[in-house]
Amino acid sequence: MDQNEKAHMGGAASANDTGPGAGTTALFTEPKGRRTDNKTVTFGDAGAVTSLPLWSVAGVIFIFAVWYITTTAWGFPDDFKATVEPGLSDRELFRLCSLSDECDIDSFTQIVSPLVFPSMRDTWNAATELFSDGYRNISLWTHTWASLWRVIRGMFWGSLFGIPVGLAMGLSSRARGFFDPLVESFRPIPPLALLPLFVLSFGIGDKTAVPLLIFASIWIMIIAARAGMRNASLPKVRASYSLGASKRQLLTKVLLPNALPEIFTGLRVALGVSWGTLVAAELSGVADGLGAMISQAKNFSRLDVIVVGIVIIAVIGVLMDILLRVVERLLIPWQGKT
Template sequence: MTGNEDLPLISGSSADGASGGALTATFADKKPKRSDNKTVTFGDAGAVRSLPMWSVISLITMIGGWYVATKAWGFPGDFAATQENPDATDKVLLAACNRAEECGRSAYTQLIGPTTFPSMRDTWSAASSLFTDGFQNKTIWTQIWASLWRVIRGMFFGTIIGVPIGLFMGLNSKARGFFDTPVEMFRPIPPLALIPLFILTFGIGDKAAVPLLIFASVWIMIIAARAGVRNASLQKVRAAYSLGASKWQLLSRVLIPNALPEIFTGIRVALGVSWGTLVAAELVGTDTGLGAMIFQARNFSRLDIIVVGIIIIAIIGVLMDLLLRFLESILIPWQGKG
């Protein structure tokens, strides 16, 4: 290494990454085994990905547990009792409840009795009838869409109300002071506690459910957007200013894009909370949606429909999160790669 060759002159200088190519080539020949990647941590804590095989094993265990429980023991009730009062309705049950010393499983078992957890075969046939004929004159797709459409509206308004307030709070200390009190006051209130209030105030059905979902998501979005803006490093702000950005350009080109990862995480959390809140709200406040379907199935003692409904709710919850993760990897590829 002598003379000018050593000096990386402007014209010919290569990028740092390009040097040492020969070295990486020799290493690339030897494919590292999985165990080579391990670092010293507690157990596997350092591993980024979970192994998909174990997710499959976990699913099989759950299904197997279900199969064994229903097949071997008729878990958890007495199947004979189910045959005695096949026509019993909710009203009968309520009347019995009033008389019974305790209104619990024993009263239910005496009167109606289908306390046997549905077997997988029963559940499967209930699911197929649900997807072909529907339940109570409503197809399953109508119910799913009714639930989803509520969540979409709730999340939409929760986001477009919450994000600007959060951004404003992140940027301005007066706004922070002003909004901090309501945010901290309302955020800890479980949305479900507000169902009676919202039904009496706004009416039943979507009139109560959508505001409830806005309530469930808006605080999360405010906090996410605020954190996103506050995370912007001083260097980025200063760099933008010294490159000639105006205040407005700083906001739109630097602060908001910089806050996107946090906002997206907020959307993921809020969507999970909304989905859970919604189904519970539908149990009492609406006549469409998956929660309402489960409630009606209860009235008809259709445990199989209830189980199918629960499974559908779980699957949709997982699918929504997968979709958001996929969108995140496309829209915010720099996330976690600082």
Template structure:
């Protein structure tokens, strides 16, 4: 029996050579059909097809009759929803324009995410770099992280009163724990050989933090940010029940009192679209700041 030659170039052994030696990694990436996460892209055609499917389900459910759960009193048709949107865009709802509601919600989510990130990321980095700080912050982080923000609504009303302050602080609470965990996890993913190489080149601790640790922790931080954006929009409606007169959540709550199902659906769709747009913006920023992600 002939000996196995790892350098043989026959098609039957070429893949073994690449798999075990990593040779020809560029060509290997071109031929991988499963498992290459960096090569996965969201195809516009499939996104369009899923959107068409959702619209078709909505249409079929509504023409199925008024005897079921989704009748005219509990769910609006596509036409009624579109008409409600046009009316809201031109006249607003209860003397407040749709843009005022939308901009108020964007401002609250933006402020909540900003402060959640500004406060959460440094704490997470500190927990990942210091055993003492990890021990100090571990208890409150693990204690408060599982608490649903909605469970704190009564306390936030008592502490901060009704209005924007309570809503903003509730959104900060919803996002800060996610950012802490993401930053802490990001530090743990940094390859120790990179830190050793930086030390051998004479880098100081601040230089290692800013030029090695933080850049390599950014992928996890961005992932946490995207999760926090979704959680913040999910908490928004409840946050805007805290005595705010503007905001999409406030508009939805007022529409519920008057059984305006069409207005409620318009508000829900706008929240969903804003969440998607913010996620696209974060992904674009992520691609610009950390283009190497997934290409290792």
């Protein structure tokens, strides 16, 4: 072995064995017995999710078309047609039939009964009524803001506690060993199963609704942050150490940016789960909120009000997901690019 080869091997050894992590516990260590630098499965890659606006619009139109066709009364009885002026269009017949006591428009050639699902006409009328007068002396804006504020608080506290725990589990095998049994034990529990326990422990109203939303989101954020930290590129970590990066620099410049895509994906998943838990969370005695409005409408068989509440929740959820994607593109411009 000549001097050049010895010098080359000595330089490689110093790069691997010296530096901020030498002689101490490394900030990021490779698990023994397996390679992690070739991982291809992650918690989720929001940058790889693409949507075509044209197909999205087509999907929405298809849903509304099916809704309209299946819940609209098609055709009218011959005896009713004989009593009105011949040559009227179906729309005019529909209007006259709806005004006549002798013609029950909802009973003729309707695929889905109004007792099963409301028609678009009834839902539109209920929506205009809710926007103008509210429901049971509470405005629609009050219901919407109450639910939105509960989801925001649940997501905030779930992320505030979940992300640091997940990052610690990704960095430290001790933290992972300590928190793993807790996370894997509570994660499969449906939030709805804890509703009676939370009501008895915390009381009714927001004292139960917000903790239930925190429980629904915190485990998702822990898993997302842990996955993001564990999926860090080992060559980048080794290169950072060889260039003299400190542990703090490695954490802030390499590991945390690498974990951000997974964390944002976790936020989007937790957001959907939180909205899905909202209706049950607002069954705990709250006076306002979209879930409370839906529950009250159920007691009075107002299917149209229930559908309006569901549509509002869906629209708000989509808008918040779009907002998270925009923020993600601003904070992680390199995501999804090679």
